[in-house]
Amino acid sequence: MNALIIGCSDGRIAASLDALQAAVATPDAQRFFVPGGILPLTRPGTERRVALECVREIVEEHDVRTIHLVAHQECAAYERALGGLGFDQQELLERDLRRVETLLETTFPGVDVRSYVIPWHEDGGVAGYGAAAPVD
Numbered sequence: 001m002n003a004l005i006i007g008c009s010d011g012r013i014a015a016s017l018d019a020l021q022a023a024v025a026t027p028d029a030q031r032f033f034v035p036g037g038i039l040p041l042t043r044p045g046t047e048r049r050v051a052l053e054c055v056r057e058i059v060e061e062h063d064v065r066t067i068h069l070v071a072h073q074e075c076a077a078y079e080r081a082l083g084g085l086g087f088d089q090q091e092l093l094e095r096d097l098r099r100v101e102t103l104l105e106t107t108f109p110g111v112d113v114r115s116y117v118i119p120w121h122e123d124g125g126v127a128g129y130g131a132a133a134p135v136d
């Protein structure tokens with residue numbers, strides 16, 4: 001079954017995205033990686049229209065049945081778009097994931113959409129991204 005992964009282009013989360021793909025999708029799953037991942041799909045006007053057309057192209061060309069949306073904490077694109085990241089980062093990402101889930105499920109009936117967040121950890125001086133965790 002064909003899948004599409006929508007995530008951020010940030011190279012620091014590449015390993016987490018690869019691990020998620022290995023766990024939930026086929027090795028040849030399609031990828032749409034842009035700054036902020038789902039961010040352009042939450043924006044008004046042209047930005048969302050262009051992003052949605054890219055997703056449509058992939059979904060229709062490759063008969064995609066499942067879309068995995070992956071947001072990540074400490075995202076520079078989000079920080080830039082919002083003018084900073086507050087303590088409610090997780091809440092913000094989950095809200096956007098739900099909005100984009102609804103948008104994509106409405107636009108592409110029959111496509112199953114799932115959401116994940118890649119967390120940022122800072123434990124005793126060791127900082128890095130963890131494994132993508134599913135969002136309800």
Ligand SMILES: [Zn+2]
Binds near residue numbers: 010035072
């Ligand atoms: Zn990012």
